[in-house]
Amino acid sequence: MPLVDLQRCEGKGDCVRVCPENVFEIRRIENADYQGLGLFHKFKQRVHGFQVAYTPNVDACRACGLCVAACPERAITLSRATG
Numbered sequence: 121m122p123l124v125d126l127q128r129c130e131g132k133g134d135c136v137r138v139c140p141e142n143v144f145e146i147r148r149i150e151n152a153d154y155q156g157l158g159l160f161h162k163f164k165q166r167v168h169g170f171q172v173a174y175t176p177n178v179d180a181c182r183a184c185g186l187c188v189a190a191c192p193e194r195a196i197t198l199s200r201a202t203g
């Protein structure tokens with residue numbers, strides 16, 4: 121499953137475009153996630169309009185790796201799903 125590092129993500133949407141399974145969506149960062157960021161990353165969020173990638177369709181991921189290669193911010197890693 122893909123993990124998005126919200127400290128790196130700038131919501132550019134390359135993952136949305138390349139993912140064959142429509143795993144990603146770009147939307148406003150959730151308040152709890154925003155509050156978890158440090159001051160520098162909060163400022164960075166403001167610069168790119170608070171837009172980040174979430175993975176509402178994560179169960180459909182087939183670990184092709186296209187999103188990892190496409191992300192210009194190197195914000196996505198693939199992790200083995202647990203549980």
Ligand code: SF4
Nearest residue numbers: 139181182184185187
């Ligand atoms: S690894 Fe492939 S299927 Fe999974 S989220 Fe990334 S692009 Fe989509």
